[in-house]
Amino acid sequence: MEVFKMKWNFNDAEQYVQAKEYIDTAIIPLIPYSFSSDEDIQKLSFQKEVMDVFTTQIEKELKGRIFLIPEYYYLKDAKIEEEKQNLDQQIEHVQSQPFNHVFLLTFDSQWRKKVKEFDADLLWIPSIKEGNLNQVDKQQLIQAQVEEVLQLIKESWSN
Template sequence: MKWTSVDLQKYEQAKEYVDTVIVPLAPFQIGALDASAKQADQYDVLTLLSRELEKELMGRIMLTPIYTYMNTAEKSEEAERLNKWSSHLKEQPFNHILYISFDPAWRKVADSLDGEFIWLPSIPLKDADSGAVKGLIRDQTMQTAELVKSFW
């Protein structure tokens, strides 16, 4: 289920079965073109991957909007903010809170998150045709879905 009015109504009816929430994490910056373009591409891929993951595990997970943060932000401060999200999400109640990101900097503060952090290797979009990108996203979705299931 996604953060849409239709899915939220479904969630209300099936709350007892939806025990996992996935929070995608994406950096944002405008500056050096190469770095900004790479982050924009990763944001797009994270959006696609998150939606595919939600489809694959439908009925068991809720997908939140992407949590976007400044690339230069202190990750420990962002972890504190995310833990406030976690407190709110646990009240719903979600038993499993999973954070996913292509940003390896989160690994340094993963232990301070009130939830599980899943680092995903980035999918290169540059010079890839749409069929190859779809295949890569599908492969990573299936691998990530298996990892999510391991928390259950």
């Protein structure tokens, strides 16, 4: 099998259709947004950029085995129970492909309260705050967190 990265675009979707028996893992990033304050706009847009780096690194490391599903966007101040219901529908749809493993990635700690209620693995990652670290330190911290997430995903494959 040819090794390739899988994102939500035409070329990758076409490759997925041809090789889906090998691609058993879906990743859904959970992305909050808000225009409630300038601080929220900056903080959440920075988190979105960091999530993009995370998912790109994970995709590179696990190419040919995962499919990166489009992000699930929700309002930061939304009722988490209502968002969970919407997300459950998306998970069910993704699992119908079938994907044997579905991972939700988030920096938002409020999802941790719902971790046991999902028919998917929720991976909460402590967020990096903009301005706290220089660029090299940020990259090293992100890479260390990516390694931990990769280990969790690989462990789930063996269970």
